[in-house]
Amino acid sequence: MRYFLISICLFLVGCTSYPKKLGFKEIETINEVVGNPYFSDVSKDYVYKAKIDVYDKTFGGIFIVKKIAEANHRVVFTTEMGSKIFDFTFYNNDFKVNYILAEMDKKILINILEKDFRVLVRENGTILNISVKESTTLFETEIVKKKYFYAFKNDQLNSISRVKMGKEKVQFIFSDINAITAKNIQILHHNIKLTIKLKSIN
Amino acid sequence: MRNILYLFFLMVVTVHSQEKMTTAEATVLKEKVKAQAELTTTITSDFVQYKHLDFLTNDIITKGDLAFKTPNMVKWSYVDPFVYSVIFKDENLYINDEGQKSDVNLSSSKLFKQLNKLIVNSVKGDMFDDNEFEINYFKIADNSDVHFTPINKKIAKYIKAFHIQFNSKGDVVEIKMIEPSDDYTRIVFSNRFLNKTVSDAVFSH
Numbered sequence: 001m002r003y004f005l006i007s008i009c010l011f012l013v014g015c016t017s018y019p020k021k022l023g024f025k026e027i028e029t030i031n032e033v034v035g036n037p038y039f040s041d042v043s044k045d046y047v048y049k050a051k052i053d054v055y056d057k058t059f060g061g062i063f064i065v066k067k068i069a070e071a072n073h074r075v076v077f078t079t080e081m082g083s084k085i086f087d088f089t090f091y092n093n094d095f096k097v098n099y100i101l102a103e104m105d106k107k108i109l110i111n112i113l114e115k116d117f118r119v120l121v122r123e124n125g126t127i128l129n130i131s132v133k134e135s136t137t138l139f140e141t142e143i144v145k146k147k148y149f150y151a152f153k154n155d156q157l158n159s160i161s162r163v164k165m166g167k168e169k170v171q172f173i174f175s176d177i178n179a180i181t182a183k184n185i186q187i188l189h190h191n192i193k194l195t196i197k198l199k200s201i202n
Numbered sequence: 203m204r205n206i207l208y209l210f211f212l213m214v215v216t217v218h219s220q221e222k223m224t225t226a227e228a229t230v231l232k233e234k235v236k237a238q239a240e241l242t243t244t245i246t247s248d249f250v251q252y253k254h255l256d257f258l259t260n261d262i263i264t265k266g267d268l269a270f271k272t273p274n275m276v277k278w279s280y281v282d283p284f285v286y287s288v289i290f291k292d293e294n295l296y297i298n299d300e301g302q303k304s305d306v307n308l309s310s311s312k313l314f315k316q317l318n319k320l321i322v323n324s325v326k327g328d329m330f331d332d333n334e335f336e337i338n339y340f341k342i343a344d345n346s347d348v349h350f351t352p353i354n355k356k357i358a359k360y361i362k363a364f365h366i367q368f369n370s371k372g373d374v375v376e377i378k379m380i381e382p383s384d385d386y387t388r389i390v391f392s393n394r395f396l397n398k399t400v401s402d403a404v405f406s407h
Binding site: 045059062074078080099199 | 251255257259260262264278280283284286288299302304359360379381383385387
């Protein structure tokens with residue numbers, strides 16, 4: 001019986017929402033959207049030097065994002081010498097692989113990359129909950145049935161976290177922000193050994 | 203009517219800007235480049251790389267320098283807008299990415315060895331192998347433009363064609379690597395010197 005009670009307690013603690021866990025206080029939600037402005041300019045070519053650490057391997061390249069039209073982005077990764085490694089199209093909720101190097105053509109890998117880059121290029125999401133702590137506001141939203149929290153400080157988007165069972169699975173950290181461009185972006189996976197670091201070069 | 207004539211004249215000029223070489227002219231060029239490549243022990247050069255992706259507003263421009271030493275060592279260094287170098291030596295690639303060093307052994311992959319060989323050969327311009335490429339020769343003003351289309355289907359999956367421009371001396375001034383999607387990487391050389399002393403230390407990792 002004692003073990004049962006302990007289990008119940010642990011279960012209830014586990015169910016505490018992610019914002020509450022971090023000491024945030026929920027506030028009333030009105031029907032609004034939360035936005036990510038960092039890949040929203042159609043006139044701009046977004047070009048980053050990328051470093052990818054996957055398990056014990058590190059490789060680099062050039063990461064390119066272009067907004068083609070509303071809710072339509074191209075995401076391309078090439079080597080420094082210009083050879084294409086992958087080329088994806090995001091269009092609303094659709095996703096298309098235009099090209100991927102045969103050696104990387106693995107469904108599991110493509111799924112991870114699709115999920116990560118969809119978060120980067122997604123411009124608006126309906127707010128499900130809002131919570132605040134000091135000068136930081138957390139906006140809860142959903143992207144393809146996964147729960148995400150957008151953290152804003154002084155009206156600036158600093159991070160996006162994918163959360164499952166109250167735990168961060170993936171973090172997108174934006175820094176060195178200049179108007180609507182994030183010069184540095186880090187994508188940190190906490191459940192697999194994968195880190196993507198992007199540094200703007202244009 | 204005058205406009206139509208003018209338009210026709212423009213079209214003729216455009217078509218003629220890249221004129222096909224005669225067989226005799228092509229043979230002269232081929233021999234000149236081969237002779238030059240045989241006498242070349244080192245190459246040093248600056249370069250500007252233009253990565254063209256059809257959907258981008260502007261090409262991505264990166265700059266750096268290149269060193270080649272016989273028999274087959276090439277160092278490709280980028281200095282702007284990032285610092286990165288790759289050395290092609292023996293059957294390895296040695297990478298220095300802003301101070302972080304790594305290497306890749308190509309000996310297990312026949313395909314990567316072939317691609318590697320192509321990059322080394324394209325630096326010298328000596329790719330005149332009719333068994334490996336369908337080769338077409340053109341003239342652009344005083345320069346020659348040679349289009350090398352890989353015959354090997356596995357290579358063709360990565361590179362649709364190499365276009366190499368030679369100056370009147372038979373030295374490479376520009377390389378364009380075209381992908382199957384028609385996106386391309388164009389490399390324009392400047393301050394290119396042949397047979398200057400280049401120390402082996404340049405190619406140490």
